[in-house]
Amino acid sequence: MMFLSKNKFGSKLYDLIGNLAINLNTLDLRDNQIYGVIPERIGQPTGLTYLTIGNNSLEGSIPNSIGKLTNLVRLVLQENNLSVPKKGVFSNVTKVSLIGNKKFCGGISQLKLPPCLKVPSKKHKRSLKRKLIIISVFGGILISFIAFIIVQFLLRKSKKLPSSPSLQNRALRVTYGELHEAFNGFSSANLVGTGSFGSVYKGSPLNFERPIAIKVLNLETRGVAKSFMAECNALGKMKH
Structure with missing residues (x-):
């Protein structure tokens, strides 16, 4: 017999019981603040009839060696975090009481x-962590790809839109009479400046949203035609 209850050992059961005597029939270790798992060697005394290790902090599974104790009459394990096996005496509900x-x-x-x-x-934890990292990486790549597609779509859409209303106005047809009226007969009040080949006037034709400037060439000046063609070529190469 071994009665060691209520001593507050505060140690592991494996270190406490050591090598049990084979002929031991009673073992009482309740209320001792014992922690850890129950070792298999606790079932070595095959003649054990009373085993009390309740009110401790034991965890893990109840050893199968306890289930093989055929002479066991009383087993007290309450107030421990234990999992119950399905073999031996624990397979017969009439011989086990866990109330x-x-x-x-x-x-x-x-x-x-x-x-x-x-x-x-x-x-399993490492595998789960690895999966989370892979999901995060691929998720970031997918989000970046979607953002790239959206940006490309918006850029293409913006290129299709007219850059400004003035580009639409340049295709309008204006008669000489309309220009003459808009520029007040090309009076000095509308004059912006005078050059060697002509004068520049500012006015607001009815079909235009903004004021425009036109150049009136002096055809009597030598070289005016060549200057006119040069200016047309220069304007044709400009990007608005």
Whole structure:
């Protein structure tokens, strides 16, 4: 027999029990602040009839060696975070009573215990982290690609629009009479400047949204025709 209850050892059960005697029939370790898992060696004394390790901080699965103890009469495990196996004595609901053990999980369905939550392994965590990184990278690439497509679409759309109303106005036809009226008979009030080949006037024809300037050539001046062609070529090469 071994009675060690209520000593507040605060250690692991594996370090506490050491090598148990084979002929031990009673083991009482309740209320000792024991933590960790229950080692398999606890079932080595095959003649064990009373095993009490309740009110501690044990976790993990109840060893199968306990389920193989055929002489076991009393097993107390309450107030521990333990998962119940499905083999040995735990497979027979008539020989197992777990009433009041709200922290237990697993076992056969007849025990009506909640399922045990699976703690993800380190390998699973690394795999999950790797997947999250891959998803983040591809997500960033996809967002960048969509943004690029949108920018290209907007640029192409803007190129199709007329740059300004003045470009539309240059295709309008204006008669000499309309110009003569708009520029007040090319009076000095509309005169902007005078050059060697003619004079420049400013006016506002009815068909134009903005004022325009025109040049009236002096055909009596020598070389005026050549100057006119040169100016036309220069204006034709300009981009508005």
